Amino acid sequence: MNIPLADIVTILPELIVIGMACLLLVLDPITPKSKKDLLAWASLGALAVCVIMILGSFGGRVMAFSDLVVVDGYASFWKLLLCLVSGMTILLSMTYLKEEHIDLAEFYGFILLALVGMMVMVSGADLLVIYLGIELMSITLYIMVGFKRFEARSIESSAKYFVLGAFSSGILLYGISLLFGVAGSTRLSEIASTMNDQSLSDPLVLISLMLIIVGFGFKVAAVPFHMWTPDVYQGAPTSVTAFMAVASKAASFAAFLRVLLEAFGGLKPNWTGMILVLCLLTVALGNLVAIVQTNVKRMLAYSSIAHAGYALIGLVVAGWIGTEAGVSARGVSSLMLYLAIYSFMTLGAFSMVAILRNGGLEGEELNDFTGLAKRHKGGAFLMMVFMVSLAGIPPTAGFIGKFYLFMAAVNAGLAWLAVIGLVFAAISAFYYLRVVMVMYMREPSSEQELTTRLALSPSVSVVLACAIAGVVLLGIFPGPLVSVADLSTLPVK
Amino acid sequence: MEVPISFYLVLSGLVFLIGLVGVLIRRNIIIILLSIELMLNATNINFVAFSSYLGNLSGQVFVFFALTVAAAEVAVGLAIIIALYRHSASINIDDFRMLKW
């Protein structure tokens, strides 16, 4: 008997998180209502241990379980980001769930389970493992979206998410099955080694590549596979929306990049064009439709679609034919940098929406922000910084993210793509700054004056502080994060 | 003498297309769920066929996992549909217009 100890140590962070999730499910039914916060703190503790372990093993490249799992810098970068975002979501939910009168501690268990799914996705080196990670994340998210089960809107969005999510997983899986037939394996490295010049025109390879891109397109909400996003983001509990907009998008992008670059690295001529079309459609439609939205959650949903479009620029650069390896790698690292920055600002914006929710006030219509500057100076200022950053205006982090992406595009000879990105970034300033205008230039109604009480609590303050620190500090000193992203970028062939 | 691989591919392709079209044109959410199951099962046909054709067992392993995941998905899906029915007494997706579809 030989216990694969080395393999188990490699996935120890995942095991800790999943163990904690199981523990929460066991403890939740027998914990009295007043003690539920303890379970949230326990899950935060598990995340902290996890972060320390990932930091400890940062850098190297370890394969485990006969090449099913890979832990490299790329995986560690995403795992750190995902753990951080999950921790912030848990902190945010502790207050938000109380506002919504949900006292079920298994919510934290679900966050941890979704996190395990995402961590598995980003370090899967086999399509089977990546698929299992995607499904663990998606199935958990279907439940979390419908967590306000006494509210028809939440359940309805959950049903929509379920139908389209399961549909996209089916498409992705069919693509994987065809690829298995061609390559005889689902290992990314073995798929890459069976791809040759003939594969470029092999119909089976092409179909499977297309199906896989469509499947991941749904997960990252790229146009034209975005239709579920606004409805689901609007109907879900706000803290879940924040989690989905940030963590699930980041993890899907991470797995998408790894599959395209590691398995289909030899087929760049086949997929770069498709990704380019997706990218242009996503940037254009996300920004244009966001302009007409009056619900802030829905507006942020379209903004998250638009940001996915910007991030795809990085993937286009990484796949563009004839660029040097260094420039391609820069495409990947600027995508990583962009999504990390996007996480901070989006999480901050959704947190603001979440804390406006109290009592009868939904806090998600644009009108609910009217005159917020008069009612709550600090809150209005934070929201303004997040909006300015989302619009990509210096000196915030949003500018840095866009700057590195567009520079990568210019270096790859895609200056026109950078120009298109710039134009739409300018358009996006319109709807982001409208929120700021509403907060600062309009007078609150007398009724609003009376009802304003932000659902602030120490835990939410920590989330907002983290988000604002991320947005401001990364805007002024982007150096460290840029070099970390450069170090942990995926090797592009 | 055995059934050639292309037969299986055509079969699974047809089953997949039936599922795909079913999801897109049917309005009853339970039928949509069944159509999604058809898509997943088409995948399983592919995996088993390729696995036997290539003499590679990993395809069958994939089927085990796909089956389990599909079962979990169906259980969660049914739960959501029941919750939905409790709210609106309908399982026709055209009735769910509270959020712009």
Added chain:
Amino acid sequence: MGSEAVPLNYIPVVIFMVIGALFGVGSLVVGLVLRPSRPYRAKLLPYESGSPLFMDARVQFPMRYYIIAMLFVIFDIEVVFLFPWAVVFKKLGLLGLIEMGLFLAILIVGFWYAWKKGALDWD
């Protein structure tokens, strides 16, 4: 044997299907031709163990059934992993036993959760 494209091994199956279909259709047709047809009201009523009908058979089932059905789907499918494991049990040795123990322990967590949440109560 025959060419690659025509799977001859399956011909007995086809013959069997044809014979089966013929037998079924045939016996129905023969019955239709031979039997006398003299219907009256009591004869046309659905037969319910000799007692008269008192309500429509198409009633809504309680939600309970759906919850039990969902739990069944989940716990039933896990057997998929037990069968292949049992086949190679001796080769896997102690490690295999520990792994399956862990797998079942996770299932028991789910079972405990369902139990404590009251999904198994009938009242």
